[in-house]
Amino acid sequence: MSSDNTSHPSVKYCVDSVNAKYIHGRPEPELVPSRYALKVGAIDVLVVSDGVLSLPGAMLGHNVDPSVRAAWLEDMFLPPDVLEWALNVVVVRSGGRTILIDAGMGAEFPDLPRAGRTVQRLEAAGIDLASVTDVVLTHMHMDHVGGLLVDGVRERLRPDLRIHVAAAETKFWESPDFSHVSMPPGFPDALRRTAKRFLHEYQSQLRTFEEKHEVAPGVLVTRTGGHTPGHSVVRLASGSDRLTFAGDAVFQVGFEHPDWYNGFEHDPEEAARVRISLLRELAANRESLVATHLSFPSVCHVAVDGDVFRWVPGPWEY
Numbered sequence: 001m002s003s004d005n006t007s008h009p010s011v012k013y014c015v016d017s018v019n020a021k022y023i024h025g026r027p028e029p030e031l032v033p034s035r036y037a038l039k040v041g042a043i044d045v046l047v048v049s050d051g052v053l054s055l056p057g058a059m060l061g062h063n064v065d066p067s068v069r070a071a072w073l074e075d076m077f078l079p080p081d082v083l084e085w086a087l088n089v090v091v092v093r094s095g096g097r098t099i100l101i102d103a104g105m106g107a108e109f110p111d112l113p114r115a116g117r118t119v120q121r122l123e124a125a126g127i128d129l130a131s132v133t134d135v136v137l138t139h140m141h142m143d144h145v146g147g148l149l150v151d152g153v154r155e156r157l158r159p160d161l162r163i164h165v166a167a168a169e170t171k172f173w174e175s176p177d178f179s180h181v182s183m184p185p186g187f188p189d190a191l192r193r194t195a196k197r198f199l200h201e202y203q204s205q206l207r208t209f210e211e212k213h214e215v216a217p218g219v220l221v222t223r224t225g226g227h228t229p230g231h232s233v234v235r236l237a238s239g240s241d242r243l244t245f246a247g248d249a250v251f252q253v254g255f256e257h258p259d260w261y262n263g264f265e266h267d268p269e270e271a272a273r274v275r276i277s278l279l280r281e282l283a284a285n286r287e288s289l290v291a292t293h294l295s296f297p298s299v300c301h302v303a304v305d306g307d308v309f310r311w312v313p314g315p316w317e318y
Helices: 011-019 066-075 118-124 142-149 167-172 187-205 268-285
Strands: 035-040 043-056 082-094 097-101 134-136 162-166 206-209 212-216 219-223 232-238 241-245 288-290 300-305 308-313
Touching: 035 232, 035 241, 043 118, 043 142, 043 232, 082 232, 097 212, 134 212, 142 187, 162 167, 162 187, 167 206, 187 206, 206 212, 241 268, 268 300, 288 300
Parallel strands: 097 134, 134 162, 162 206, 241 288
Antiparallel strands: 035 043, 043 082, 082 097, 212 219, 219 232, 232 241, 300 308
């Protein structure tokens, strides 16, 4: 049960609050290219920013006292009410296959105008949509599938495109349960609508798996559950190098407070167990971590800090 019964402000309020900080305007949109390349052994990896989501800060932990949450936000030099959440996708090349992991927000939620940039940023990186052989979905929230629903995108994708998603995920969205989430107004309806449309438009290209599936050499998708019943992570391995794309299993606050419930988690107790187990594993084997909502470019390591964890950003390689 949540100990915080405060209703969330609207997304428009969040966006307006963020915009109010930029009285002198924002930097040019692509002043710095929003992509970051690295290697995992012989595997090419490109982290791409889909943009940012302006959302209520209370969603970071709806099972904790608001004063405790406010103190953490203050300690992190973050605003008390509204946060800009990063939104990252990943492109992987291995074994002659080009794999897009998640697809960003798309245009399904116009109240979030600073997200939905995946297609334009793939093009800026020289990646033709027709070259993508596979899509892996960590789950089917709209900020992960929406990019595939942008007008004209489906026609540009190859007809033999394979979309890999856990069978438990597609089953869940036939009749989704929102009884344990804590979301801003309008989000549950938008999530239902987007998932239904995605399943209708891409049904013939879905390749579901039960627990794990090797998409390409060294690219293994594994179901974790928790955030959604079919939530999955993607493990990359080549030679002695390892990297995990954790999707929504890990948020920034999850290092210091892995037991805090994120507002988007459909089974928050299981999500916390998944998070703690994954962070323990990553700290022990010292592999790199990338996650959807960690600040771009997101590449980091996990360290143990007493009974919790510490986020260690990776060095910028250039």
